[in-house]
Amino acid sequence: MPLDDRFAALLHDAAELAPDPPAAELAASARRRHLRARRRRTAVVAAATAVVALTALGTRLLPGADPGPGSTRLAPSGGWPEGITGTFMTDTLVSLLPPGQITAAGGYGTNDGAVPGLPPSAHLLYDDGQGAGMVTLSVDRVALPISETTAGTQCADPVESPTEGCERTVLPDGGIVVVDRLAPVEPMKVRKWQATYTGPDGRRLQIWEVNATSYGPPLSRPNPPLTPRQLTAAVTSNAWDPLFAPGAATTPAPGNSPEPSGPSADRIIATARALLPPGTLADPGATQHTTGRAHLSVTLDGRTSMLSVRADPRRADAASAARVRQAYEHGDGVDPAAVRTPDGTLVQVRQLHASKSGDGPVLRWIVTALHPDDTEVTVAEWNGTDEPNARPGTPALTTEQLTAIAVAAPWRH
Amino acid sequence: MERTSTQDFGEFAATRGRHLVRTAFLLTGGDAHLAEDLAQEALGKLYGKWHKVARMDNPAGYAQTVLVNTFLSHRRRRAAGEHVTDVFAETPVTDPDPSLRLTLLRALAELPAQDRAVLVLRFWEDRSVEETAHILRLGESAVRSRSSRALTRLRALLGSELDDLARS
Numbered sequence: 001m002p003l004d005d006r007f008a009a010l011l012h013d014a015a016e017l018a019p020d021p022p023a024a025e026l027a028a029s030a031r032r033r034h035l036r037a038r039r040r041r042t043a044v045v046a047a048a049t050a051v052v053a054l055t056a057l058g059t060r061l062l063p064g065a066d067p068g069p070g071s072t073r074l075a076p077s078g079g080w081p082e083g084i085t086g087t088f089m090t091d092t093l094v095s096l097l098p099p100g101q102i103t104a105a106g107g108y109g110t111n112d113g114a115v116p117g118l119p120p121s122a123h124l125l126y127d128d129g130q131g132a133g134m135v136t137l138s139v140d141r142v143a144l145p146i147s148e149t150t151a152g153t154q155c156a157d158p159v160e161s162p163t164e165g166c167e168r169t170v171l172p173d174g175g176i177v178v179v180d181r182l183a184p185v186e187p188m189k190v191r192k193w194q195a196t197y198t199g200p201d202g203r204r205l206q207i208w209e210v211n212a213t214s215y216g217p218p219l220s221r222p223n224p225p226l227t228p229r230q231l232t233a234a235v236t237s238n239a240w241d242p243l244f245a246p247g248a249a250t251t252p253a254p255g256n257s258p259e260p261s262g263p264s265a266d267r268i269i270a271t272a273r274a275l276l277p278p279g280t281l282a283d284p285g286a287t288q289h290t291t292g293r294a295h296l297s298v299t300l301d302g303r304t305s306m307l308s309v310r311a312d313p314r315r316a317d318a319a320s321a322a323r324v325r326q327a328y329e330h331g332d333g334v335d336p337a338a339v340r341t342p343d344g345t346l347v348q349v350r351q352l353h354a355s356k357s358g359d360g361p362v363l364r365w366i367v368t369a370l371h372p373d374d375t376e377v378t379v380a381e382w383n384g385t386d387e388p389n390a391r392p393g394t395p396a397l398t399t400e401q402l403t404a405i406a407v408a409a410p411w412r413h
Numbered sequence: 414m415e416r417t418s419t420q421d422f423g424e425f426a427a428t429r430g431r432h433l434v435r436t437a438f439l440l441t442g443g444d445a446h447l448a449e450d451l452a453q454e455a456l457g458k459l460y461g462k463w464h465k466v467a468r469m470d471n472p473a474g475y476a477q478t479v480l481v482n483t484f485l486s487h488r489r490r491r492a493a494g495e496h497v498t499d500v501f502a503e504t505p506v507t508d509p510d511p512s513l514r515l516t517l518l519r520a521l522a523e524l525p526a527q528d529r530a531v532l533v534l535r536f537w538e539d540r541s542v543e544e545t546a547h548i549l550r551l552g553e554s555a556v557r558s559r560s561s562r563a564l565t566r567l568r569a570l571l572g573s574e575l576d577d578l579a580r581s
Contacts, residue, residue: 007532007536007564007567008536008537008539010514010517011439011517011532011533011536011537012537013514013517014438014439014443014514014517014518014521015435015436015438015439015537016514017438017443017514017518018431018434018435018437018438018439018445018448019434019438019445019448019449020431020434021430021434021449023426023427023428023430023431024423024426024427026426026430026434026449026452026453026456027422027423027426027427027430027456029453029456029457030426030453030454030455030456030457030459030460031422031457031460032457033453033454033456033457033460034457034458034460034461121423134427136423136427138423208424214427214431310468315464324465327465350470352470352471364470366470378468
């Protein structure tokens, strides 16, 4: 075996010695770090602003003085009720599960950690005697009123996520429960079931579970341990009411601030159809409930491929919009700088191979365009019914034809 | 079903977190605490711009890039307060620990940080020379020469143990 290959094998052996922190804990720590860093940056900006202001005013104010009647205080917990503990989250989740063995349980409340405002969550391993599976609960709030386009109220799009089944139930009070049974996808191979409850008061609870003790092999059982009925009972339980107590803010939670919603799937399909090369047959299939994106099967010159089209309006946050434009103009560490068309649209064309090293056949062709009005359009093409199982082969449309669709003016607002 | 950014991020962390920790573990030459710290910091950076990251074609690859840059930034910060040598000790490692894997980690830790990053990207992440050069902002020839030099140094350091490690 060449030295290179031996060394690669050795690195994999050595990596096995790495610590294995619980995934939910890692994610929660990452969120805290981000919010701490953002708070530090805000403090630095505020301090600099204060210095300027104080200088301009002749520094007549003293540190520690009463802030005065016009000052405001930030909500201490981002709109979530105070006093919700990680223990409450864990205990409540456990109380809603059928009898079984619980291990590795943990949770985060509204006042845990250094930074308030994080949505509460809970995670554990549940074993009904047939093998343990990871169960994770997360909560947040959505803008009212809820509707068919509210995120989480529709079954997963099988083109994006291969699905083995989905049940969507509208409750008498207007709340909506969706239970997706997602099919295993390489390389993680786990079978993931998730129940999402969106209540008429804007509450949203989601529990997802897998047939493994982490999000990946080895698998511990054929299916996740909780049935769709058990998942539904847990997410719709009024045991979670303290999280959504009257008087608590009803705006979407931090980190879930709504971006401007994109066009409906029907509108995207209609726009894309009109931009297809002459002679192309298009079939969007069953009604699509997505917002801002849609897919359609296209056939041209005897070849059939799937197109996924996404249209995002300009981001509401000016700083965010500026970062996106900068990433297009200068590259962002992964993608190189975009090409500018005569009308100012920035275009990136990519081909994704079967392996991350760039070996193997091309499986996806993707064109992304940032229009002068900051509308962002992504057109992806692959062979096969669903994206995760794309197959090699010459696609129906060329990258030039994909580009012509992506940069077209009708996408602009 | 559309998923929220928060939920997507949790899923991503669950899917890729362990791999990030492992990569950080190799980058740090086997420092478990620092590895977790770096992985958390990298994930925190991703969380801050998750709306964009989630829509990338390869968020996992981007996460690895962020992690490597976080590691190199950490090394640069530390460099102000410590002596960092770019000269590899030409004497064999004498690690009393029977685990040969620890010997490899110890040897990795002796390498300059950027050489370590080159090796981890090339042989753990399976990145091409071009990708490695892009991530580390190096020329492709620099990546090749650093990779070759680092492997030569590891071989000099580990000697026959490299072969033993391969069989263990």
